[in-house]
Amino acid sequence: MKDKQPKPGRIIPVPENFLSPADISRRRALKALLAGSAAAVSGAAFSGDESGGKLGVPPWSKSLGKPVGANPYGLPSEFERHVIRRESPGLTTSPHSSVVFTPLQNLFGIITPNGLHFERDHGGRPDIDPSQHRLMINGLVRQPKIYTMDDLLRFPSVSRIHFIECGANTAMEWANVSVPTVQYTHGMLSCAEWTGVMLSTLLDDCGFDRKRAKYILAEGADAPSLTRTVPIEMALDDVMVAYGQNGEMLRPENGYPLRLLVPGVQGVSSVKWLRRIEVGDQPWNTREESLHYSDLMPDGMSRQYTWIQECKSVITSPSGGQKLLDKGYYQITGLAWSGRGRIKRVDVSTDGGRNWRTAELQDPILPKALTRFRIDWHWNGEPALLQSRAVDETGYVQPKMRQLREVRGTRSIYHNNAIQTWKVDPSGDVHNVQV
Amino acid sequence: MKDKQPKPGRIIPVPENFLSPADISRRRALKALLAGSAAAVSGAAFSGDESGGKLGVPPWSKSLGKPVGANPYGLPSEFERHVIRRESPGLTTSPHSSVVFTPLQNLFGIITPNGLHFERDHGGRPDIDPSQHRLMINGLVRQPKIYTMDDLLRFPSVSRIHFIECGANTAMEWANVSVPTVQYTHGMLSCAEWTGVMLSTLLDDCGFDRKRAKYILAEGADAPSLTRTVPIEMALDDVMVAYGQNGEMLRPENGYPLRLLVPGVQGVSSVKWLRRIEVGDQPWNTREESLHYSDLMPDGMSRQYTWIQECKSVITSPSGGQKLLDKGYYQITGLAWSGRGRIKRVDVSTDGGRNWRTAELQDPILPKALTRFRIDWHWNGEPALLQSRAVDETGYVQPKMRQLREVRGTRSIYHNNAIQTWKVDPSGDVHNVQV
Known part of the structure; x- marks a missing residue:
């Protein structure tokens, strides 16, 4: 998967210096055969070779690292500097009310x-x-x-x-x-x-x-x-x-x-x-x-005074701006929440809401807290429409956008808890669409 | 309570510029009467006065703050710069193995x-x-x-x-x-x-x-x-x-x-x-x-291969280096955990283990996770010995130091899960002691 925003370190090329030429050709030959994308290696080439041997030892394994407590208050790795909060360009006119x-x-x-x-x-x-x-x-x-x-x-x-x-x-x-x-x-x-x-x-x-x-x-x-x-x-x-x-x-x-x-x-x-x-x-x-x-x-x-954030969910991966690099297995995952209590169930569709499967909810499931859901998916390379639909402990079912618009029209700003759709193109690109 | 380490902003003097002279004298007169330490004020002096009025308005209420997103990745307030990880002086000889x-x-x-x-x-x-x-x-x-x-x-x-x-x-x-x-x-x-x-x-x-x-x-x-x-x-x-x-x-x-x-x-x-x-x-x-x-x-x-971290707890407040500023109500709070599963109960003593009361455990209580416990305490100004004793879902009871030493001697380094004692002096100072 690839986030189109600046995101070093997420898409990983084969590092030629880590594998011997023989391993590289073996890796390439095996890659097509494997269900997963991990490189299979000859056991003999690696086992017992704790130093890295002919495979090359990365620099951080050859010298002392930073002193312990280099940061009395810690920060993320420099390689994660793309993971930040962002303003939506043009959304607000003042940086103080944004x-x-x-x-x-x-x-x-x-x-x-x-x-x-x-x-x-x-x-x-x-x-x-x-x-x-x-x-x-x-x-x-x-x-x-x-x-x-x-x-x-x-x-x-x-x-x-x-x-x-x-x-x-x-x-x-x-x-x-x-x-x-x-x-x-x-x-x-x-x-x-x-x-x-x-x-x-x-x-x-x-x-x-x-x-x-x-x-x-x-x-x-x-x-x-x-x-x-x-x-x-x-x-x-x-x-x-x-x-x-x-x-x-x-x-x-x-x-x-x-x-x-x-x-x-x-x-x-x-x-x-x-x-x-x-x-x-x-x-x-x-x-x-x-x-x-x-x-x-x-x-x-x-x-006025519409306080409660009603039951809602969204798939966070795969999601808009990401890219599926290969066909095959993906874990679809996202978040569900309800202002009225606990999440009871999350269903996931990969065909725009025609068929639904129930996702796994991660414990602990707490009232008025985010709940992480996950479900397995095998992408066959065809276009797909990914949706999640949450149900809370009151029995309330997250609505479709069309259902919300029937009641609320199109001039609302607040309280949109509709089902979100992500479209996967045959190229693997994922887009935000409304269906 | 006061942490003796550099800790700006925790002990708070009465800010004279926030209260009118009349309020200050009223505050001082009432202070001794109140069970809590909050200042009681005349309702008439404040109600409906949203701007602060004669009480004085702090600078942050009179001008725009920092632009939204000033930190794409956020950091704690400068007033919390004392809340950091610390090395124990002299504990290790190399800053790389520390x-x-x-x-x-x-x-x-x-x-x-x-x-x-x-x-x-x-x-x-x-x-x-x-x-x-x-x-x-x-x-x-x-x-x-x-x-x-x-x-x-x-x-x-x-x-x-x-x-x-x-x-x-x-x-x-x-x-x-x-x-x-x-x-x-x-x-x-x-x-x-x-x-x-x-x-x-x-x-x-x-x-x-x-x-x-x-x-x-x-x-x-x-x-x-x-x-x-x-x-x-x-x-x-x-x-x-x-x-x-x-x-x-x-x-x-x-x-x-x-x-x-x-x-x-x-x-x-x-x-x-x-x-x-x-x-x-x-x-x-x-x-x-x-x-x-x-x-x-x-x-x-x-x-060898003593993997498991057995059931253990510690009171984090009041704890060594802190100071109780007044007699009266305190919430004793701390952490309990067990490498074998969930915490079942935590008892707290304020007299060095002669009498125990059962603390309240904060949900969620998760296996092999920290569990926060809390119990009310009224400090009468006398010396006190604060202890906590955790029990996990296997029924294992956190031991006294003496019990551990009977089995393990004094030359151990690892796996000390004994009950911790904090001594409160009449001055309010809290010290680490062994009993």
Whole structure:
């Protein structure tokens, strides 16, 4: 498989210096015979020859490497420098109100490494001194309070693995604008182990008014003071005031030192750089929940407060921009998730939805977390249309694009959870198509 | 709590510019009254004042932040620059055959971020070009083969969350040498989501000799060609040839582009920079499994091939080098793990083992993975001895140091899984002690 973007080290030529001429001719002769693409070698040529012998010893086996701890905080290999977050060219007009997408085509498993978590800011990324940062809780509470980071770190904590998906993920597809890769179609999606204090613990600490409280407002400390309303039932259920991300403190672009985490809900509600929670009795109708993040329907009316990210899935490999180099075996793999709980099943089609087979789900299958699915496929060299369709534990089935459009029209921006199709050409090239 | 190492931003003074003089005096008056340490404020002074008003607005709320995607590959905040891997001063004589420890005292949850995974090398960290890297499988196989990285990436893959612990973790305590922090006592321990091909899949692909195969040898491509023997039952069970670590390709110090992963077994067996697997009918007795990584017993004989990392736990907070700033509520938290499967229970004592209470275990509880435990504690200001004791699903109970010494003497280096004690002084200072 080949990603068309700059990607050194993924397509690997036969290294002539590693094999003797005899081995090379043997390798070439055997290559066509083998089901797999590994080179078969004569046992006699290799066994017991720990130094590499006549096969040539690569330089890193002949001299000491870098000292241990050369990087007190480690970084990826230079050979992986193509695996980065990317902006979609032309998508936004301001670099401060923009997004960089997670390279899902390069990732394995369900955890997104912190360096590759997608970033969506509304006024740039603030650089907050945690010793100066405060969280205030006010409104319908018996005792408004201001917490320092040290205060918050002393509260009882929890850790949970959850995805965050921007409400506008896969937005381009509404209007038949097919961006080329899964990084751009679905890359406003990441998953991490978050640690923090349950919001219910802090609301209790301030003695919130159980009778009158219906909503909370979360407010960020960034320049736009981004605000979002969250219903109190949700706030008291699994919403977290988070400071940890995959074991360490939040990354700056993910809200350092403090963010809200509203599991299963569009990312904008998980307010970053969280500085205030207000308890109230009605929704606030702020800018980012009226002018934006509402769904324009075919009749000209807008749906508002459509929080949940419904059940969705996407094949990450093979996916748009990649190339199948040979016929034969491939493992089709991808991600499934639901804002309503656990993934129950993922079906995969290679013929555009006429036939489906059930994929294998990787344990652990966690609520409101990414779930990795995999299924075997033998590509015969013919054109193929790859699709995945997820079902969550409520029984909800991921819809086709056509089904979504029947209800929502074509002017929506948010909440596109339709089935994604990747077309494989006889050349092996994989493209984003709509069927 | 305070970590004595350089640690800006953890102990937070009251920022006078954030509160009005009236608020400050109110805060000080209320501070003594509150169970928690949060500042209580007048609701009237704050509610509805989204801009910060008279309280002062921090600079990051008044101007645009950094452009989105300022780091295509993200990094921690500058305020977290103290959270790094560290060498234990004087522990090793060569920087190429040394170790840097994971800062467990700073981490949350069970996932170790890739930048902080502990590193133990025997000849430095090689910098391998993946397009030039090969894995050979030879020995008792029908068809020896050489795999490129592309070959391996096409095989069926799996992802699993497992810990890796060096066999020498907590070694200093054998001889009553109490290093000061949990980073140095237990920091050769990390946990990640690993992705790769099951070794059994590759052995099948080469047609290994099911009758004669009793062991495999794994060999690294680093300068010392580090080699380890693994029994075939283990190799066919859950051993993985891994290329992925927390979603991305392995980090260079963790074997990029390929390593063995032998879950539950001392880290040295999870050979990094893996270049060869040989199938054989007896153990190899190589340098790193005879001269080293064997256990010198009181009678002068050595135990060899003691693979499994037995059930173990440690409190990471409060832990050595930290300081409790006030009496009152603390959450005691730590990690438990077992090379034999899942953690079943963790008990915590605050009086040196006379009384035990059962801690809460954080889901998911995965086999051969770290498990986070937590328990509430009210510190009354008296001296305290904090201990944790883990039990795994086999019923094995983590032993006391005295019990271990009765069997193993004092000349061991490896496989110390004894209960760890942290002493809290009336000053709040926390120390490593042996009881």
